[in-house]
Amino acid sequence: MKLEELKEKRLVEAINMELLIKNGFVYDPINEINCEKMDIAVRDGKIVESVNERKAKIIDASGMIVMPGGVDIHCHIAGSEVNTGRLLRPEDHFRDFERKTAITRSGVGYSIPSTFTTGYRYARMGYTCIMNPSMPPLEAKHTHEELSDTPMVDKATYPLLGDWWFVLEYLKENQIEECAKHVAWMISSTKGYAIKIVNPGGLEAWGFGRNVRSLDDQVPYFNITPRDILRGLCKVNKLLNLPHTIHVHTNNLGIPGNYATTLETMKCVEDLAQEGKPAIHITHCQFSAFKGEDWKTMESGAAEIAKYVNAHEHVTLDMGQVVFTDTTTMTADGPFQYTLYELSGNKWVNHDVETETSAGIVPFHYRRKSYVHAIQWSIGLELALLIKDPWKIYLTTDHPNGAPFTTYPRIIAWLMSRKAREETLKKINKRARRKSLLTTIERELDFYEIAIMTRAGQARALRLKNKGHLGIGADADIAIYKFNPEQVDPSKNYNIVRRAFENAAYTIKNGDIVAKDGEITKHIMGKTIWLDVQVSDPWKITEEMKAKFREYWTVEYENYPVSEHYLAISNPITIKAEV
Amino acid sequence: MINLYAKREFKYPIFAECITPDNFEGKSAEEIGELKVWEGNKEKKLAELFKVEKIKKEDEKEPVIAIYGDLSKIRMVGAKMTKGQIIIHGDVGMYLGQEMRGGKIAVRGDAAGWAGSMMKGGVIEIFGNAGSYLAAPYRGSMEGMRGGKIIVHGNAGNEAGAYMRKGTIKIYGNAGQFAGLRMRKGTIYIKGNCEERAGACMTGGKIVVGGVIESVLPTFTIEGLKKKVKIEEGEVVEGPFYLFSGDITENGDGKLYISKNRNPHLNFYEKFL
Numbered sequence: 001m002k003l004e005e006l007k008e009k010r011l012v013e014a015i016n017m018e019l020l021i022k023n024g025f026v027y028d029p030i031n032e033i034n035c036e037k038m039d040i041a042v043r044d045g046k047i048v049e050s051v052n053e054r055k056a057k058i059i060d061a062s063g064m065i066v067m068p069g070g071v072d073i074h075c076h077i078a079g080s081e082v083n084t085g086r087l088l089r090p091e092d093h094f095r096d097f098e099r100k101t102a103i104t105r106s107g108v109g110y111s112i113p114s115t116f117t118t119g120y121r122y123a124r125m126g127y128t129c130i131m132n133p134s135m136p137p138l139e140a141k142h143t144h145e146e147l148s149d150t151p152m153v154d155k156a157t158y159p160l161l162g163d164w165w166f167v168l169e170y171l172k173e174n175q176i177e178e179c180a181k182h183v184a185w186m187i188s189s190t191k192g193y194a195i196k197i198v199n200p201g202g203l204e205a206w207g208f209g210r211n212v213r214s215l216d217d218q219v220p221y222f223n224i225t226p227r228d229i230l231r232g233l234c235k236v237n238k239l240l241n242l243p244h245t246i247h248v249h250t251n252n253l254g255i256p257g258n259y260a261t262t263l264e265t266m267k268c269v270e271d272l273a274q275e276g277k278p279a280i281h282i283t284h285c286q287f288s289a290f291k292g293e294d295w296k297t298m299e300s301g302a303a304e305i306a307k308y309v310n311a312h313e314h315v316t317l318d319m320g321q322v323v324f325t326d327t328t329t330m331t332a333d334g335p336f337q338y339t340l341y342e343l344s345g346n347k348w349v350n351h352d353v354e355t356e357t358s359a360g361i362v363p364f365h366y367r368r369k370s371y372v373h374a375i376q377w378s379i380g381l382e383l384a385l386l387i388k389d390p391w392k393i394y395l396t397t398d399h400p401n402g403a404p405f406t407t408y409p410r411i412i413a414w415l416m417s418r419k420a421r422e423e424t425l426k427k428i429n430k431r432a433r434r435k436s437l438l439t440t441i442e443r444e445l446d447f448y449e450i451a452i453m454t455r456a457g458q459a460r461a462l463r464l465k466n467k468g469h470l471g472i473g474a475d476a477d478i479a480i481y482k483f484n485p486e487q488v489d490p491s492k493n494y495n496i497v498r499r500a501f502e503n504a505a506y507t508i509k510n511g512d513i514v515a516k517d518g519e520i521t522k523h524i525m526g527k528t529i530w531l532d533v534q535v536s537d538p539w540k541i542t543e544e545m546k547a548k549f550r551e552y553w554t555v556e557y558e559n560y561p562v563s564e565h566y567l568a569i570s571n572p573i574t575i576k577a578e579v
Numbered sequence: 580m581i582n583l584y585a586k587r588e589f590k591y592p593i594f595a596e597c598i599t600p601d602n603f604e605g606k607s608a609e610e611i612g613e614l615k616v617w618e619g620n621k622e623k624k625l626a627e628l629f630k631v632e633k634i635k636k637e638d639e640k641e642p643v644i645a646i647y648g649d650l651s652k653i654r655m656v657g658a659k660m661t662k663g664q665i666i667i668h669g670d671v672g673m674y675l676g677q678e679m680r681g682g683k684i685a686v687r688g689d690a691a692g693w694a695g696s697m698m699k700g701g702v703i704e705i706f707g708n709a710g711s712y713l714a715a716p717y718r719g720s721m722e723g724m725r726g727g728k729i730i731v732h733g734n735a736g737n738e739a740g741a742y743m744r745k746g747t748i749k750i751y752g753n754a755g756q757f758a759g760l761r762m763r764k765g766t767i768y769i770k771g772n773c774e775e776r777a778g779a780c781m782t783g784g785k786i787v788v789g790g791v792i793e794s795v796l797p798t799f800t801i802e803g804l805k806k807k808v809k810i811e812e813g814e815v816v817e818g819p820f821y822l823f824s825g826d827i828t829e830n831g832d833g834k835l836y837i838s839k840n841r842n843p844h845l846n847f848y849e850k851f852l
């Protein structure tokens with residue numbers, strides 16, 4: 001058969017591909033389906049009402065859990081920072097490598113896996129859509145090159161705009177509309193999905209070897225405060241009708257006593273929230289929920305944060321859970337990474353991305369017997385369990401900062417089983433065990449809540465219409481796990497839960513079976529989702545701006561934006577802005 | 580007793596982490612021959628590379644492996660072993676006894692780089708020369724040697740004992756540059772000469788140089804003169820030695836003993852005493 005014919009045949013096969021998943025226990029929180037035995041029909045990569053049972057490929061999911069494909073709202077998987085982390089840590093790779101197979105490519109892992117391995121490992125766990133936060137706009141091309149090389153999953157990325165000079169200048173003059181137009185241009189030209197803010201003001205101050213310590217500290221040379229930046233960009237977010245809220249990494253992250261700053265951050269946009277809609281997402285909240293004066297007196301501030309979040313509708317969080325393992329911390333928060341470097345004495349990368357942001361990388365080992373690390377482990381779980389509404393808090397590890405994403409199944413086991421938590425509590429630092437609130441928390445999540453925290457909630461927070469649910473017309477991204485909720489009690493058999501989530505029985509992406517029992521069965525490329533923000537009067541590049549580019553950047557304006565052909569599979573979402 | 584005879588000259592690097600007493604224990608010669616190794620990018624059976632011979636000995640409690648031939652392309656021999664003995668009659672490749680925890684390896688030839696890398700226990704004795712990075716961890720890692728003993732009767736290359744945390748290294752020949760780089764604890768004894776920058780960035784532990792060293796890093800301060808130094812239980816080296824401490828750039832408290840008699844060019848330090 002000629003190549004052309006073969007291609008055509010494959011195409012026809014793909015289009016005619018029909019799939020029927022029979023008799024599974026379906027969890028689909030967006031459509032309020034809780035453990036119902038039903039069939040899911042798939043045609044042309046979408047979920048449909050029904051298919052011809054005789055023609056369709058049938059998956060017998062009896063005794064198994066069927067969920068939408070996992071969505072990860074925050075994981076550092078691509079970009080210059082991640083890549084520098086890979087270069088920094090050869091010792092991270094040599095124990096954990098994957099040989100090539102007939103289908104997959106070779107790669108290395110553990111805390112910062114290579115791009116292909118990242119895709120495969122997510123697919124094995126039943127994840128199909130992941131978000132890469134913190135992309136310095138200058139490094140957008142690099143980030144998209146790596147995202148294009150991350151197979152098996154759909155992905156998007158958030159540009160860092162909280163310390164971007166132009167934004168700071170507009171906000172200083174209080175020109176919100178102008179700022180919004182500029183941000184629209186930035187998001188579309190860097191092919192981003194949301195506004196990411198890291199340590200607002202602090203990164204700019206770090207350029208001068210300083211940091212900001214509260215929401216009302218002055219940012220050097222700009223005469224604005226972190227509060228102005230947060231409120232300004234929150235208004236911009238609203239004017240632009242962006243699907244996600246502002247995605248905030250708070251000030252004072254990783255410093256004892258910072259829970260007060262976190263509360264202050266959530267409060268500062270309280271009045272900007274529309275009824276019942278979130279206005280701010282506090283990411284990896286565990287790192288921002290420390291109480292106490294210093295490391296010796298550090299305690300959990302999870303109860304205070306949970307109390308606030310339970311009483312307000314405008315906040316969503318993700319956990320940023322710590323797992324006791326060797327990992328690599330990397331954030332755009334340069335000053336925080338410097339603190340970590342001083343604490344650990346480990347190797348350190350520090351970087352200042354021209355006028356845009358900073359970055360730091362430090363390898364880190366979370367130890368059970370360390371008081372601080374054990375408290376951190378406890379805080380993450382406390383947050384997830386004390387916040388009553390699972391739609392407000394999502395499961396992440398801030399990969400790879402708290403732990404690699406491959407530890408999600410362990411976290412699910414901790415959330416679902418008090419026994420699992422107690423097993424770990426026995427092994428941690430004694431003083432941390434006494435202080436931990438976990439000993440008093442009896443709540444155990446069920447699969448419905450886990451489905452919200454790992455897929456439905458995250459998809460809703462990102463307003464991804466076709467992801468995170470199994471309703472008619474949704475993308476056929478489905479995960480099937482080998483666990484029978486009718487016969488086995490997850491609270492007692494947490495190891496079975498963990499094993500089930502580690503290797504999905506089936507992962508289905510766009511109607512294709514891509515992984516089966518932990519083996520990749522098909523290599524596919526995912527889409528890159530980005531926002532095409534349309535404003536009535538687009539921001540124009542002036543001669544003055546070009547001159548600024550020439551003066552301040554190493555890159556000329558003409559080379560700066562990422563054009564659409566740069567993305568392997570582009571999936572723009574058109575957004576109509578209010579300006 | 581298990582004998583392995585190399586069947587041919589090896590051209591490509593071979594990863595043979597299966598050659599350990601732990602893996603060979605209780606297996607027949609045929610079963611040992613079935614073990615898998617990588618030669619270049621091809622997976623092979625051990626029997627394709629070696630003639631395997633098993634001799635039964637009554638008094639043998641733990642397995643003893645003797646290997647004959649040029650093994651300089653064979654890496655990871657004895658990796659993670661916990662007991663028994665390996666005797667190599669010839670040269671051996673990189674990563675000999677990586678992460679070993681117990682037992683003994685003897686090499687009657689030279690060993691290439693990273694011999695005893697990250698080892699935690701046991702003894703490695705090299706009768707020829709050792710390559711660079713003796714007992715040093717994998718690239719980028721800070722987890723150095725954590726126990727055990729390495730004896731080199733010939734010379735050692737650069738960065739011997741880098742990131743060392745515990746244990747003893749004895750080099751009866753000369754050592755290259757950066758001996759004891761970033762070491763934290765443990766003892767390195769160099770009977771012969773030592774190239775420059777011994778003890779750079781060390782924060783603890785002991786380096787004893789019995790031969791000539793051209794200079795001591797400026798970040799070490801002289802503490803005194805010692806008549807003799809203890810290397811390990813039952814082994815004391817007679818001096819006199821200059822005692823330096825450092826590395827001050829790392830707030831370190833490592834001890835550097837330099838032979839006084841062999842290094843008359845360092846006597847200007849005496850005026851600081």
